[in-house]
Every structure is written in structure tokens, then in C-alpha cells.
Amino acid sequence: MDEITKLKQEAYALELIQQKFPNKEAVITEIMNLEAILHLPKATEHFVSDLHGEYPAFDHLLRNGSGNVKTKIQAVFGGRMTPASLQDFATLIYYPQDKLKDITLHLSPNQLEQWYLDTINHLLELLRFTATKYTRSKVRKALDPSFAYITEELLYTNAHEFDKRSYFDQLLKNLLNLKMADAFITATCYTIQRLVVDHLHVLGDIFDRGNQPDKIIDRLMHYHSVDIQWGNHDILWIGAASGSELCLLNLLRICARYNNLAVVEDAYGINLRHLATFAQEHYDDNPGFRPKLLEGDAFKFQGDQLQLTQIHQALAIMQFKLEKQVIDRQPDFAMENRLLLDKIDYQKQTITIEGHTYPLINSCFGTVDAQKPYELLAEEKEIIRELVYSFRHSYRLRQHLDFIVRNGSMYLRYNGNLLVHGCVPVDKNGKFVTFHHKGHNYQGISLLNFFDSLIRQAYLNEASQDDQDLLWYLWQGPISPLFGKQAMTTFERYFIADKTTHQEIRTPYFELRKDYDFVCRLLQSFGLNPETGHVINGHTPVKRGHSGIMAQGKMLVIDGGYSKAYQKTTGRGGYTLLSNSYGLVLVSHHPFTSRKDAIQNDHDIISTTRVVNHETTRKLVADTDIGQQLQQKVDLLRSLLN
Numbered sequence: 001m002d003e004i005t006k007l008k009q010e011a012y013a014l015e016l017i018q019q020k021f022p023n024k025e026a027v028i029t030e031i032m033n034l035e036a037i038l039h040l041p042k043a044t045e046h047f048v049s050d051l052h053g054e055y056p057a058f059d060h061l062l063r064n065g066s067g068n069v070k071t072k073i074q075a076v077f078g079g080r081m082t083p084a085s086l087q088d089f090a091t092l093i094y095y096p097q098d099k100l101k102d103i104t105l106h107l108s109p110n111q112l113e114q115w116y117l118d119t120i121n122h123l124l125e126l127l128r129f130t131a132t133k134y135t136r137s138k139v140r141k142a143l144d145p146s147f148a149y150i151t152e153e154l155l156y157t158n159a160h161e162f163d164k165r166s167y168f169d170q171l172l173k174n175l176l177n178l179k180m181a182d183a184f185i186t187a188t189c190y191t192i193q194r195l196v197v198d199h200l201h202v203l204g205d206i207f208d209r210g211n212q213p214d215k216i217i218d219r220l221m222h223y224h225s226v227d228i229q230w231g232n233h234d235i236l237w238i239g240a241a242s243g244s245e246l247c248l249l250n251l252l253r254i255c256a257r258y259n260n261l262a263v264v265e266d267a268y269g270i271n272l273r274h275l276a277t278f279a280q281e282h283y284d285d286n287p288g289f290r291p292k293l294l295e296g297d298a299f300k301f302q303g304d305q306l307q308l309t310q311i312h313q314a315l316a317i318m319q320f321k322l323e324k325q326v327i328d329r330q331p332d333f334a335m336e337n338r339l340l341l342d343k344i345d346y347q348k349q350t351i352t353i354e355g356h357t358y359p360l361i362n363s364c365f366g367t368v369d370a371q372k373p374y375e376l377l378a379e380e381k382e383i384i385r386e387l388v389y390s391f392r393h394s395y396r397l398r399q400h401l402d403f404i405v406r407n408g409s410m411y412l413r414y415n416g417n418l419l420v421h422g423c424v425p426v427d428k429n430g431k432f433v434t435f436h437h438k439g440h441n442y443q444g445i446s447l448l449n450f451f452d453s454l455i456r457q458a459y460l461n462e463a464s465q466d467d468q469d470l471l472w473y474l475w476q477g478p479i480s481p482l483f484g485k486q487a488m489t490t491f492e493r494y495f496i497a498d499k500t501t502h503q504e505i506r507t508p509y510f511e512l513r514k515d516y517d518f519v520c521r522l523l524q525s526f527g528l529n530p531e532t533g534h535v536i537n538g539h540t541p542v543k544r545g546h547s548g549i550m551a552q553g554k555m556l557v558i559d560g561g562y563s564k565a566y567q568k569t570t571g572r573g574g575y576t577l578l579s580n581s582y583g584l585v586l587v588s589h590h591p592f593t594s595r596k597d598a599i600q601n602d603h604d605i606i607s608t609t610r611v612v613n614h615e616t617t618r619k620l621v622a623d624t625d626i627g628q629q630l631q632q633k634v635d636l637l638r639s640l641l642n
């Protein structure tokens with residue numbers, strides 16, 4: 001921008017400010033207001049990751065603020081309530097409607113009146129406590145509009161002042177007489193939930209494995225403040241909706257594998273009939289492709305297990321065939337080692353990989369021509385074409401992905417921390433690995449920036465063939481920041497018994513991230529202060545007996561472990577993280593059982609909390625990114641005054 005344009009813009013900005021604050025008093029009031037906000041304690045951030053379609057567990061964590069609601073209850077009522085009453089009160093705040101139904105059924109009218117009075121008083125006390133961190137105007141925005149006036153009156157009226165006592169009592173009485181108590185309690189519980197966490201970070205992998213990613217996204221779309229760091233599974237869906245056939249086949253294959261095709265059919269209205277009839281004609285039952293069923297899982301796809309097994313095979317074979325085209329046209333990807341259909345001896349039913357010959361298991365190569373193994377049948381091509389069309393034209397999917405793309409990024413710098421789903425590719429010496437593409441080199445932050453713009457451009461505008469190939473590369477390419485492994489051994493997992501071939505070797509980042517100096521250098525390379533910053537990762541489940549706190553607390557891994565299929569390895573529900581004005585707290589969770597159990601048996605799922613770092617002086621809004629923006633406004637207003 002040249003000097004004259006810049007000056008013009010500054011003058012215009014000043015004019016706008018003058019319109020908003022027409023006189024000296026207005027400017028002074030605003031400065032005082034902003035400076036007061038800067039001195040409030042920093043609001044709480046909540047970090048979650050790897051939700052994998054597990055809506056009820058995720059919903060529970062939002063309701064209890066990863067245990068933060070309980071912490072506040074304990075701070076206010078500890079010593080005044082028994083642990084059982086405390087938990088009962090907590091469950092009411094998490095699930096007010098269900099809990100109210102339960103309670104109102106079991107109490108006599110007299111008991112109920114007393115219960116209402118006690119509960120409303122307790123809720124107001126807790127609300128007052130949670131609201132102290134915020135300005136009145138922010139609290140007002142968090143209130144249900146139908147109860148904003150009365151709540152403010154109750155909240156800011158000192159009932160202990162003699163003159164005000166009867167006013168306060170009258171307000172309460174009216175709530176009861178007008179049969180508004182239930183609605184008021186419900187609204188107040190939701191306000192408390194909202195105030196307990198100010199901002200939510202979702203570190204990726206909303207989709208796949210669990211069956212309600214759509215409900216998670218609906219919930220996020222209505223959440224008051226959220227950002228997303230894209231995960232490799234999210235890229236499959238963004239890629240599919242951008243026209244990538246391979247992303248599409250992968251995601252459908254995973255849906256078939258986890259008995260989740262209902263998400264595609266019912267939630268997103270995509271018709272799979274053609275795929276199903278084709279699969280029925282060409283594939284039989286095959287133990288290697290039966291859906292992974294969790295205990296108590298009922299079939300949600302309008303077919304049976306056999307049909308799902310057939311679809312699963314059809315998708316896998318189409319995927320392996322199609323990979324050839326991308327790998328051939330993209331030598332930069334260096335993924336030739338993933339081409340395995342031509343390493344098969346179809347007569348002997350063996351495969352030879354790097355000099356080793358293995359017998360094939362779960363063989364299902366009926367649609368593969370041994371002479372031209374990568375050639376897709378005309379019908380396969382047609383099915384893929386139809387499916388891509390449907391994915392691009394599903395209205396609800398588009399709405400959901402619009403939200404994810406617009407509110408997401410490859411990485412985020414937020415309040416001094418670096419948030420990224422997978423990794424930043426490095427070699428074993430910690431040097432950034434370079435990704436070469438079309439004559440350009442990308443590494444470290446520039447690699448992440450490159451993929452960030454690619455995703456936006458490909459999804460929001462028209463994706464070229466090259467863009468689509470790159471989106472698939474993000475899913476399983478060796479230098480993909482979202483994958484972080486040398487190769488994805490999907491083929492070997494299906495068709496070779498020898499488990500040594502199944503191994504997916506993680507890139508050196510995952511060992512190096514345990515090292516304090518490495519993490520500090522990484523933060524620095526992203527322009528962050530290594531003394532105060534942290535790196536926060538999702539993606540890799542933290543196994544039983546391991547810790548998600550690494551590099552002396554500089555590196556925090558918070559795979560939520562929501563995915564039920566993975567809980568055998570992790571032995572817990574997973575981790576979340578809270579960042580409040582006192583520091584960082586890592587929360588570990590038991591697996592979530594069910595919403596019913598949570599409500600009826602007051603079954604909460606927190607197991608332990610561990611303080612990662614404790615601030616010696618309480619952090620204020622002034623110490624945050626938003627604080628800096630507010631400070632800039634104050635400076636500008638001051639210059640206006642002068």
C-alpha cells in the first residue's frame with residue numbers, strides 16, 4: 001500500500017471512530033470501560049480433540065466444562081453440601097431438563113416448593129461466582145433473553161440488605177407462582193455452563209468411527225465461541241466435498257468399516273443404492289471386511305452385515321485402484337511404495353513387497369484384471385462419479401463443512417500457544433523436512449501455511465485436480481502435518497497376516513516432541529515465546545501408562561480418546577485441557593457410559609486433574625491476545641483525545 005492510500009485509510013478510520021464516539025466524554029467512558037476489562041482475570045479456554053463422531057460423550061464434556069462446573073461448585077459450596085448433594089446439583093446443571101423431570105416427579109408439593117427455593121438460591125450464588133470474571137454486559141449476553149431482566153435483578157440485588165429482602169423474596173415467589181421455576185432453573189443452568197468456559201478449541205478429527213459427527217457440528221455451530229484445527233479425518237470430508245475421489249472412497253470405506261454409513265445416508269441424504277447393488281453382485285462375505293461392531297451396536301444401515309461387508313470390499317478395491325492414478329501423476333508425493341495391486345501373484349494368491357513374499361488373506365480381487373490391476377470397471381467409475389456429485393451437492397454437508405472450513409485452520413497461535421492436530425514434519429535431527437511441489441519448497445510454518453490456503457481455495461472456490469490430489473496427500477502423505485507417519489498400511493492390514501507389515505512408523509516429530517529444547521525451537525519458529533508458550537497436539541491416543549504431558553510441560557497431547565474403538569488401548573476416555581487465569585490443567589476422563597447413566601446415577605466421567613503449570617500471578621485479560629487488541633483500541637482512543 002502506498003503512503004497516500006495509507007494516510008487516507010487512517011483518516012477514514014479516525015472519522016469512523018469519531019462518529020461512534022462523538023464527544024470527549026464518550027471517548028473517556030470507552031477508555032475507562034476497556035481498561036477495566038483489561039484488568040479482569042483471563043477467561044477460561046477449553047481444549048478438546050479427536051471427537052470422532054462420539055456426540056454424547058462430547059456433549060457431556062461441554063455440559064460439565066471438563067469438570068470446571070464441579071470445581072466452581074466445590075469452591076462455593078464445599079463444606080456446605082455433602083459430596084452426594086454436590087454431585088446431584090452438578091448433574092442438575094449439566095442436564096437441567098431431564099433432572100427436573102426426575103425431581104418434580106418424586107417430591108410432594110411442599111417439598112417441591114422448598115426444593116425450588118433452595119435450588120434457585122444455590123444457582124444464583126453459583127452464577128454470581130462464575131460471573132465475577134466478566135463485565136455485566138458480557139454476562140447479560142450469556143443470559144436467556146426471556147429471563148435476562150429478572151436474573152440481573154436477582155443477581156445484583158443484595159438480599160442481605162434489609163430493605164431489599166422483600167423485593168428479592170417477591171421476585172422468587174412470582175417465579176414459583178407463575179410456574180416459571182422450571183424454565184428459570186433450566187435457563188440459569190445453561191448460562192452457568194456457558195460462563196464456565198469462555199472459548200472452545202477443537203483440535204481436529206470431528207469425523208469418522210463414531211456415528212454422530214453431524215450432531216457434534218450442529219452443537220459447535222451453536223456454541224458461543226469456538227475454533228477448529230483441522231484433523232486428517234476432517235480433511236477426508238472436506239476433500240470429498242471438494243471433488244477428491246480418493247478422499248471420498250476413504251471416508252466411505254471407514255464408514256463401512258465402523259457401521260456408520262447411516263451418517264452418509266440419513267444425516268447427509270446421500271444415496272448409496274448403486275454402490276450397494278454393485279457390491280452385492282461382485283463380493284461375498286469376507287471376515288476381513290465385516291464391520292467393527294461395538295457391544296450393543298444395532299445396525300443403522302438398512303441392510304445387513306453381509307451387505308456392509310460387501311460394500312466395504314468394493315470401496316477398498318476402488319480405492320487401491322484409484323491410488324495409482326494420483327501417485328503416477330504426482331511424483332513429488334513419493335508414494336510409489338503404496339502401489340501394491342501389481343505386486344500380487346493372482347494365481348498363487350501371494351504378494352511380494354520389498355523382496356518378501358506373503359500369502360494373501362481375505363482375498364477379494366474379483367474385479368481386478370491381473371493384466372491391468374489398476375483399471376477401474378466402467379461401473380466403478382460411474383459409481384464414483386455419482387458419489388462425488390452427491391457429496392458436492394448435499395446441502396447439510398455443505399453447511400457443516402462451510403462452518404468447519406471458515407472456523408478452522410491448519411494451526412492456530414492463541415494466547416501464546418501453538419495448536420496443531422498432528423505434527424510439524426521434521427527429520428530425526430529436528431530439522432524441518434521440505435515438501436517439494438511444482439517447483440516450490442515448503443517446510444515448517446510455510447508448509448502449514450501452504451496447506452491452509454490450499455484447503456480454503458479448494459473448498460471455497462473450485463478445486464483443480466492438483467488441489468484434490470494434495471487434499472488426499474494430507475490424509476496419508478509422508479510429509480503431511482496431519483498424518484505424521486511414513487506410510488498408511490491399509491492394504492497390508494486387510495490382506496496380509498504378518499503384523500510386522502501393518503506397522504505405521506511415526507515420523508521423528510513424535511519422539512522429538514518429548515524434548516524441551518526441540519519444543520522451544522518449534523514455538524520460536526512459529527513466532528511464539530518459548531518461555532511462556534506451549535504446543536498442544538491431538539491425533540495420537542495416549543496409551544495406558546503413558547503421559548500426555550511432555551517436554552517438561554511444554555508439550556501437551558490431548559487426544560480425547562472418545563473413540564470407543566480405541567478405548568482398549570488407552571484404557572480411559574481420554575484427555576482434555578483447561579487454561580484459566582491460574583494456568584493450565586490437564587483433565588483425564590473415564591470412558592463415558594451413556595447420557596442416561598450420567599443423569600440417573602449422577603455418573604460424571606472426570607477421573608483426575610493435573611496442574612501443568614501454575615501462574616505465579618493471576619493472568620489477566622491484558623495478558624491475552626484479545627487484551628492486546630483492546631489495548632490497541634485504548635491507544636487509538638487516547639490519541640483521539642489528544
Ligand SMILES: O=P(O)(O)OC[C@H]1O[C@](O)(COP(=O)(O)O)[C@@H](O)[C@@H]1O
Nearest residue numbers: 205232233257485488489490504539
Ligand atoms: O483403526 P483403524 O480403523 O484400522 O484405522 C487405522 C488407520 O487410522 C489412522 O490411524 C488414521 O486415523 P487417526 O488420525 O485417528 O490416527 C491410520 O494411520 C491407520 O491406518
Ligand SMILES: [Mn+2]
Nearest residue numbers: 205231232539
Ligand atoms: Mn488424526
